[in-house]
Amino acid sequence: MRLRIGGEVRTGRAVDLRGVGVEPSAVAAAIRGDGSDASVSISCPSPGPVHEYVGVIRPEMTLSVRSALAAAARSRGHDAPQDDELASVRERLDAFDAHDSSDLALADARRRVADASGAETEARERVATLQGRVQALRETNRDSERLRDAEAELADATRRLSDRETERIAAEQTLVRAREQARAVREDRRERLRLRDRADNLRRTAREHLAGLVREEFEAARERAPGDADSDGEATDSVASALAVARIAALGAPVVVACDRFESAEAAARWLDAPVVRA
Amino acid sequence: MLLVVTYSKAARQTLRNVCNAHDDAVVQRFGRAALFDSTHLGAFLALRLRAKHDADVQVERTAPFNEFADAPDAIREAATAYERREHSSTPYSKFAAGTDHPDPGEMADREL
Numbered sequence: 355m356r357l358r359i360g361g362e363v364r365t366g367r368a369v370d371l372r373g374v375g376v377e378p379s380a381v382a383a384a385i386r387g388d389g390s391d392a393s394v395s396i397s398c399p400s401p402g403p404v405h406e407y408v409g410v411i412r413p414e415m416t417l418s419v420r421s422a423l424a425a426a427a428r429s430r431g432h433d434a435p436q437d438d439e440l441a442s443v444r445e446r447l448d449a450f451d452a453h454d455s456s457d458l459a460l461a462d463a464r465r466r467v468a469d470a471s472g473a474e475t476e477a478r479e480r481v482a483t484l485q486g487r488v489q490a491l492r493e494t495n496r497d498s499e500r501l502r503d504a505e506a507e508l509a510d511a512t513r514r515l516s517d518r519e520t521e522r523i524a525a526e527q528t529l530v531r532a533r534e535q536a537r538a539v540r541e542d543r544r545e546r547l548r549l550r551d552r553a554d555n556l557r558r559t560a561r562e563h564l565a566g567l568v569r570e571e572f573e574a575a576r577e578r579a580p581g582d583a584d585s586d587g588e589a590t591d592s593v594a595s596a597l598a599v600a601r602i603a604a605l606g607a608p609v610v611v612a613c614d615r616f617e618s619a620e621a622a623a624r625w626l627d628a629p630v631v632r633a
Numbered sequence: 634m635l636l637v638v639t640y641s642k643a644a645r646q647t648l649r650n651v652c653n654a655h656d657d658a659v660v661q662r663f664g665r666a667a668l669f670d671s672t673h674l675g676a677f678l679a680l681r682l683r684a685k686h687d688a689d690v691q692v693e694r695t696a697p698f699n700e701f702a703d704a705p706d707a708i709r710e711a712a713t714a715y716e717r718r719e720h721s722s723t724p725y726s727k728f729a730a731g732t733d734h735p736d737p738g739e740m741a742d743r744e745l
Contacts, residue, residue, distance in 0.1 A: 457688035540691060543688075547645075
């Protein structure tokens with residue numbers, strides 16, 4: 355690697371930046387090539403997926419060991435038997451249109467049916483009331499003018515009822531069509547969900563398979579990882595695991611080592627068999 | 634009852650959370666679907682899911698099925714007769730051929 359910091363240039367497989375006052379995360383960003391800290395820049399091979407797990411090794415780190423091991427196995431050229439199916443599942447997922455997931459048309463159609471049914475019921479009740487009144491007036495047969503008025507009102511209400519019925523039927527037909535469309539869209543979604551679950555499952559199985567390929571080697575490396583006399587417990591364990599992952603992985607880009615486990619940057623680079631920036 | 638069916642991972646997860654939190658309003662759970670009580674609480678939970686996940690949540694209202702009132706006699710009799718068939722390997726279409734039992738295509742085209 356070729357590392358430039360301030361006005362100074364350092365080259366080699368191991369660079370020690372202790373005492374320079376640069377953050378390990380800034381160095382990692384520079385390795386990724388997306389550093390905002392312009393004072394550090396590094397020319398080196400691009401980091402691979404393993405770097406997401408062990409690109410910076412520091413005491414407060416946490417590590418998802420299985421995922422890291424799977425990435426390490428891949429870095430060494432291992433494949434998983436699930437790769438082909440996973441690729442085809444992904445292809446089928448990509449083929450789905452990213453259609454609008456809104457239910458607005460259907461919700462609107464439902465509301466119209468509810469409104470139209472309410473209006474129809476009201477109109478029907480009005481007709482029933484007027485029918486009763488007309489019937490009563492006919493029976494008493496005294497007030498012909500009030501009877502005529504009531505009959506006219508009834509005719510009007512009957513017409514209105516017929517209109518409301520037509521509207522309700524139209525609204526129902528619209529709803530039926532909207533439901534049919536929604537059903538087709540849901541078929542798509544159901545298939546997409548099934549494929550997503552399948553992809554997750556394949557990824558998990560592939561990860562387990564790949565991690566299994568290097569696990570023994572990893573356990574042995576972790577046993578031999580240089581210890582830290584000052585600390586123990588979980589944090590220590592994460593650092594030891596990360597060092598072991600970095601050791602068994604094939605790494606082209608530098609690892610940022612921000613823990614006191616090695617005498618020198620060179621010693622770290624030798625043990626990890628990878629370029630190292632000590633920060 | 635209210636049948637709630639989800640169509641995305643996020644909606645399915647919310648359904649699980651809702652079911653866990655409101656066990657008393659849940660009649661039955663089936664993976665990415667569930668049956669809620671026909672109560673205001675059931676409707677509230679279903680609508681919350683829909684408000685959050687829109688078209689990834691389908692809500693249907695179920696009705697009890699009375700085979701004596703809702704299905705024609707011929708359908709009920711065909712089902713009973715088929716389940717009493719002599720050879721379990723006989724497919725229904727073959728079983729129904731040449732009898733008074735309705736054929737599958739005919740049944741598929743008729744609304745209940």
